[in-house]
Amino acid sequence: MKSNQEIIHYLSKIKLAKFTAIYEAGPDGLELPPYKGATFRGSFGHVFREVACTCPHRENGFASKHLEQCAYGYIFETATIDGAEVLVNNESIPRPFLLEPPNDMRTYYAPGERFTLGFTLFGKGIEYLPYFIYVLDAMGLQGFGKGRKHAKLRQIFTVDQHGDWIKSIYQADDRLLRNDFSPLTGEDIFNSKADSTAQTCHIHFISPVRLKYAGEFVSTPEFHMLLRSACRRITALLYFHQDEPKLDFDFNGLFQQAEQEVTCLNANVEWTSWERYSNRQKQRLKMGGIVGNAIYKGDFQPYLPWLKLAEWCNIGKNPVFGLGSVKVIIK
Ligand SMILES: [Zn+2]
Known part of the structure; x- marks a missing residue:
């Protein structure tokens, strides 16, 4: 013992790295459901697959099995790795990230109004930060919720161990990733x-x-x-x-x-x-x-x-x- x-x-x-992304609702505002998790997770997975998966064996245009080096396969379908039996209990394999959508029941954001989408990456998932940022930007361009209305990714901050937003690692002005942060342990x-x-x-x-x-x-x-x-x-x-x-x-x-x-x-x-x-x-x-x-x-x-x-x-x-x-x- x-x-x-x-x-x-x-x-x-x-090891984990927590971030807050700030979006600005586009010229038509946004219409979202009261629980926004499925909207953001759905859009995130969809765009991530478009951007990051180039695997063969396609059905309906999408890969049914992902190669080991496929970023989409690692981030979204980490469910078939050998060794699941060694877990404390037989639980499905966790994804190396979580999302933190706005946790309120609001269903409308006015044009220009800002809202946040938090996300946390775990362990090796942290190496995929550039994909996350690219996808978060592309998600806004594809649009969210009813009518797929657009939002613009304005900024991304790192979050420190106290929960404070510390450092801007991405800004809409130059769209460059400033990848000089340390993950939390x-x-x-x-x-x-x-x-x-x-x-x-x-x-x-x-x-x-x-x-x-x-x-x-x-x-x-x-x-x-x-x-x-x-x-x-x-x-x-x-x-x-x-x-x-x-x-x-x-x-x-x-x-x-x-x-x-x-x-x-x-x-x-x-x-x-x-x-x-x-x-x-x-x-x-x-x-x-x-x-x-x-x-x-x-x-x-x-x-x-x-x-x-x-x-x-x-x-x-x-x-x-x-x-x-x-x-x-x-x-
Ligand atoms: Zn793939």
Whole structure:
């Protein structure tokens, strides 16, 4: 069994880079659905494939299998790499990025109005930043939402370990990428937040959190369910996108300890549901999750590194749609 120090050492190695892209709505404004994740993820995937995939074996103009060196294949279809069985639990392989669309219910942006699209790249995904920028620019030209109305990519900022926008790496004026930034590491993230021995943990579910536990979607989140999801996702990101070995650690012991020792004092959450159309499956899919907040009581020391990283990696299903964003406050 690894000690907490060894876990922190292992998690310190995680690498991620967070950015905020600023768009300006075009002369016709923009009409978007209340939940914008599917709009932005859909447009992003579509444009990325057009730009980055030149693989053969095409059906309907698109590759059915991607070559190892295909950027689109790596970023979007990292689902068939050997070794899925080494994960903590049998979870699908995470994508090396997540999107953070505007998290409000607004359905109209006026001409010239600005809005942000956040995105985070993980591990080897960071090397693909130039593709992301090119695609984000092209997405605006193709247009978003109803009537495919245009938006202009104005600027992209890096985000530091405190969440502040630090440095402009791209501007519409010259369309040059200033690629001189350092990714954040787990160490930066751990150092930016003081350890706390407080016994109360508030978790805010900012965008819908889709957690599955024992085969069912979770509508009342127990602490151990959140922890399980965070551990699965973070270890999978390290394994698949940073080539870190599987951690020799008694996860079941940690989960059982959380299940027995951390209690939920109050869960003020609701299930929120919407639908998206899946081009691949040719049908409408329900995409629900919980929003709100919950308060837990216990000793959070053993779980702190996972909780801190969960704020940067999201938890639950479909982070590429912007789902699973959480804030953790221990006080
Ligand atoms: Zn391809």
